[in-house]
Amino acid sequence: MSGKSYTWRSSRDWRKKNSHPSGLDTTAPKVAVESARLKDIGPLHIPGFKDVAVKEYGEWLASSVEDDTLKAAFRQACDVTLLDGFDLEHIYKDQNPEFFVGKGIKPGIARSFVENIRDWVENVKKMAPVAGLM
Secondary structure (H helix, E strand, C coil): CCCCCCCCCCHHHHHHHCECCCCCECCCCCHHHHHHHHHCCCCCCCCCCHHHHHHHHHHHHHCCCCCHHHHHHHHHHHHHHHHCCCCHHHHHHHCCHHHHHHCCCCHHHHHHHHHCHHHHHHHHHHHHHHHHHC
């Protein structure tokens, strides 16, 4: 770092202070990258009944925590999903944890519930051939 101090008299000064040495603005939001990722979201092709998948997903998340309060919170997120008629495809495509927060779900639980669906689906698909052999 050069040790130069800048006053923030204009947006140009602000950009100069917050830019990469190459001149790239490192403060720009990564909205374009996130939007591109979300546009690439295709169907998950979750096997089985949609309501059962929501419950199994909730139990998978609950199994990742030891605290009973957190386990109950993941199950509550499942209940909200089903009571409002959503399935995991809807939740995954919307990527909207604020929906759950508005229904009384803790923000961290809501984010985990929304953001981990693809991981669960991939895990289920890996396990399906093994379960079929039993």
